[in-house]
Amino acid sequence: xVKQNPEGNPHTPDKTQDWNGLRMTKQRRVVYDxxxxxxxxxxxxxxxxQTTKRMPGISLATVYNCLEALVGHELVRQVNFDRxxxxxxxxxxxxxxxxxxxxxxxxxxxFKDGAKLTDFLNLPEGTEISDxxxxxxGTLPS
Amino acid sequence: xVKQNPEGNPHTPDKTQDWNGLRMTKQRRVVYDxxxxxxxxxxxxxxxxQTTKRMPGISLATVYNCLEALVGHELVRQVNFDRxxxxxxxxxxxxxxxxxxxxxxxxxxxFKDGAKLTDFLNLPEGTEISDxxxxxxGTLPS
DNA sequence: AACTAGAATTAGAATTATTCTAATTAAACT
DNA sequence: AGTTTAATTAGAATAATTCTAATTCTAGTT
Numbered sequence: 001x002v003k004q005n006p007e008g009n010p011h012t013p014d015k016t017q018d019w020n021g022l023r024m025t026k027q028r029r030v031v032y033d034x035x036x037x038x039x040x041x042x043x044x045x046x047x048x049x050q051t052t053k054r055m056p057g058i059s060l061a062t063v064y065n066c067l068e069a070l071v072g073h074e075l076v077r078q079v080n081f082d083r084x085x086x087x088x089x090x091x092x093x094x095x096x097x098x099x100x101x102x103x104x105x106x107x108x109x110x111f112k113d114g115a116k117l118t119d120f121l122n123l124p125e126g127t128e129i130s131d132x133x134x135x136x137x138g139t140l141p142s
Numbered sequence: 143x144v145k146q147n148p149e150g151n152p153h154t155p156d157k158t159q160d161w162n163g164l165r166m167t168k169q170r171r172v173v174y175d176x177x178x179x180x181x182x183x184x185x186x187x188x189x190x191x192q193t194t195k196r197m198p199g200i201s202l203a204t205v206y207n208c209l210e211a212l213v214g215h216e217l218v219r220q221v222n223f224d225r226x227x228x229x230x231x232x233x234x235x236x237x238x239x240x241x242x243x244x245x246x247x248x249x250x251x252x253f254k255d256g257a258k259l260t261d262f263l264n265l266p267e268g269t270e271i272s273d274x275x276x277x278x279x280g281t282l283p284s
Numbered sequence: 285a286a287c288t289a290g291a292a293t294t295a296g297a298a299t300t301a302t303t304c305t306a307a308t309t310a311a312a313c314t
Numbered sequence: 315a316g317t318t319t320a321a322t323t324a325g326a327a328t329a330a331t332t333c334t335a336a337t338t339c340t341a342g343t344t
Contacts, residue, residue: 023292062292135275135277165321203325227301
């Protein structure tokens with residue numbers, strides 16, 4: 001349960017919440033909210049279009065800055081498909097991405113319980129993995 | 143065994159070889175050779191620098207065109223790490239990539255024999271996978 | 285409540301990998 | 315040899331992202 005902000009004004013950032021050490025400014029909050037509400041792995045442009053509705057006058061540079069800050073503090077993940085614009089994902093649990101070429105949509109793909117990467121890949125003993133990215137392209141059953 | 147070109151001139155493209163339907167021009171051959179000899183997943187720039195040594199006057203646009211043609215005919219793979227410049231890989235067997243953050247080098251990672259992706263990922267029955275990309279970042283044991 | 289120092293935001297310029305364009309050259313096919 | 319088609323080329327264009335320098339905001343302090 002998140003502690004409530006005494007003023008109760010939804011537009012005033014809650015100073016009691018710990019955002020992994022990130023100062024939650026108005027702009028960052030809006031960007032973050034939009035990502036939390038999103039289901040479609042939006043690009044920076046997509047996010048910018050949404051933020052503009054709630055906060056006219058926000059600049060694209062700020063959206064990029066906010067996204068970078070959120071990624072840096074591990075509140076969202078940045079996902080890249082080939083050379084397409086980066087997409088952003090509020091799902092922090094370990095997962096991969098499936099790019100449906102029929103619909104163009106991107107779906108999260110969870111790992112099976114107990115699945116160990118070392119059962120799958122030939123990695124030297126003692127390899128330290130800091131980041132894992134699994135991307136699939138194809139079509140889902142219709 | 144590849145059929146020999148009757149002239150025996152190493153610079154004359156061998157017209158009898160099947161390159162997955164790709165016409166093997168002088169430029170494409172040089173770019174392809176450089177990739178086959180490479181072990182370090184070069185970028186288009188890297189390849190361009192090498193080609194210039196063997197074929198001064200080749201243009202960067204041509205290198206890009208050649209790489210695109212080679213990728214399109216599945217003679218090489220294009221590999222992307224985040225938003226970095228694309229890299230090219232002559233290894234066509236199914237494999238992933240390990241980005242060693244200490245050295246900056248990229249290593250191929252093979253899959254264990256008999257490892258099935260469906261043992262690892264929660265995918266709907268009947269999903270058709272046309273392309274799979276696995277990228278790891280971390281450090282190798284020293 | 286004003287003061288200050290540091291951080292965040294902003295508009296617009298700059299960067300950079302890549303793609304496009306239009307002209308030239310080379311190859312393949314009568 | 316002549317024609318057609320494809321490949322190469324130089325340079326311009328594009329587009330996502332980052333940078334710059336100025337302004338504004340915030341948090342902490344008086």
